[in-house]
């Protein structure tokens with residue numbers, strides 16, 4: 001298969017982890033005779049630095065022409081501390097999602113047997129957890145009109161949703177549930193928000209088309225508790241943009257490190273894959289960033305094109321690295337000298353030679 | 361001291377747990393020669409049933425005249441499943457907060473030594489956790505304009521904040537931090553929301569008035585993770601209405617049960633005290649509702665009037681009940697026949713006779 005992949009490493013640890021994901025994809029291409037080409041482009045703070053624009057035209061252009069996008073992370077501490085900045089790194093990511101129409105963000109949360117004791121949660125609490133979060137990604141309060149009064153003393157954001165926006169992602173979530181445990185949980189705040197009541201109505205209506213799915217509803221505050229108290233009750237979670245942001249980052253505690261969670265952002269025409277973690281500028285260039293989330297994002301990219309064996313091989317490599325403790329310090333491994341690159345190298349070697357790889 | 365207390369038991373388990381809190385307050389009044397009078401009023405689904413109004417005029421009136429309000433919980437399953445209802449139980453609570461100007465909601469999250477093994481989190485994770493959440497309660501997306509298009513296909517909510525609203529609660533949070541570990545964490549979503557950037561600016565400015573406070577900023581998605589990964593990093597958390605709702609319910613996993621968390625809602629003229637849990641209609645009238653949150657709400661009421669010894673005695677009673685496993689089934693106690701009323705009775709007996717109370 002020929003795939004033209006746009007690579008947007010972004011800021012902070014983005015470039016380091018994406019380099020490992022790219023390496024893994026190259027190994028897969030070699031092993032399976034695919035032709036993957038990679039085109040790099042700027043986004044975020046590094047794009048602002050060079051072009052004064054968090055999402056240069058050229059980047060949009062490269063992304064639009066690509067078959068898929070591999071995205072790192074954006075943001076840095078200076079911007080985080082400056083709530084006055086008008087041009088911001090995050091605009092790069094948000095505008096990209098919007099302009100490519102990436103309305104569905106899928107975040108799998110799977111507890112690894114080998115990591116059960118790394119989690120803050122008790123083992124019995126999390127063993128066998130397997131959740132798929134469907135987060136709406138181009139609507140809601142992120143994209144509604146924002147206002148700041150002239151005197152700077154009043155600020156507002158609008159959270160708006162249309163039936164159309166809810167329906168298109170809800171169908172995908174119902175379908176995903178059909179091939180899993182057939183349970184769908186809509187998370188909203190219908191006791192306080194008009195937009196949440198719209199979600200609840202539309203999803204209730206669609207449910208009649210999926211009679212074999214058990215549908216339930218949960219308020220976001222309650223879901224934030226239940227996700228920790230009893231994560232195994234969930235199969236597919238469907239939710240709006242902001243709630244999905246919160247729940248999916250929270251869910252990383254189940255897996256043991258946010259450095260392990262990847263996501264796919266899908267639209268009708270485009271597909272983007274990224275780790276869910278941020279740019280963590282503090283950790284940049286120290287070799288300590290966990291590349292697994294980025295590598296699993298690459299696996300999701302392979303899934304997306306039906307390259308099932310290839311994706312499975314990448315995941316096997318990841319599993320093996322975890323089993324052998326070839327992991328970065330966030331997972332507190334036995335070895336204290338395993339860098340970002342070493343983890344990538346290990347998985348690359350595994351792909352080149354699945355039967356022989358061991359700690360070296 | 362003479363106190364005129366408005367009691368709004370509300371729906372579901374509200375009346376059962378509030379009855380225990382009232383009993384405890386009566387025991388305190390007896391023991392310390394106070395005169396507490398209690399005036400009951402309707403709110404929520406039970407008010408809708410009787411008056412078609414979730415917050416009858418009479419209830420507002422009673423609350424306005426009272427020195428303090430003891431609130432149970434509102435809502436029921438039928439309304440939760442009906443996103444079309446125009447009159448809703450929650451409006452009772454939300455309008456009450458707004459009309460009494462209760463802009464500061466304070467939620468303490470304290471890990472009990474005796475319950476460390478009840479939490480989903482590992483012991484070492486949570487031991488000694490002591491967090492105070494300051495949640496803004498009368499602004500933000502709960503109270504901004506709500507719209508539903510005529511065809512019912514577009515819905516929106518506005519999240520608006522003014523400098524004034526941020527300042528008044530921020531000062532209180534800074535001051536609270538001064539008498540604690542001197543750390544304040546503002547939780548917001550300043551990388552996506554204009555209203556959050558206003559929060560960050562205002563709090564940054566005020567910080568110059570509190571030079572001995574370590575101030576840091578955290579995005580809500582990150583905070584939802586950090587609260588579980590490393591709860592001990594927090595001292596006072598300050599946040600807007602919706603984020604506070606989510607974080608404080610999530611924080612209940614640290615304590616082991618949401619049936620243990622109480623809150624105070626304060627304004628310039630009025631003060632209301634309530635458990636943070638909901639109405640759980642499913643659990644109603646079965647004697648299984650944990651009254652501790654309501655009883656601790658009563659303790660916060662005593663705090664509010666400077667009745668420190670009285671509040672301490674109530675808390676001692678609560679501690680003793682936990683130590684002796686006189687607790688409802690949510691805490692999986694040794695005994696399987698401890699009802700809501702029994703827990704209340706135990707604490708009442710303890711107050712009447714602190715030195716002699718034991719399991720009977």
Ligand SMILES: CC(C)[C@H](C(=O)O)[C@@H](O)C(=O)O
Nearest residue numbers: 075090093245276551552581
């Ligand atoms: C960087 C930020 C705007 C972004 C979001 O909130 O969507 C991030 O947290 C994410 O989840 O991808």
Ligand SMILES: CC(C)[C@H](C(=O)O)[C@@H](O)C(=O)O
Nearest residue numbers: 191192221435450453605636
């Ligand atoms: C009932 C609901 C509207 C309320 C809220 O979201 O404020 C509740 O969850 C709370 O936290 O008191």
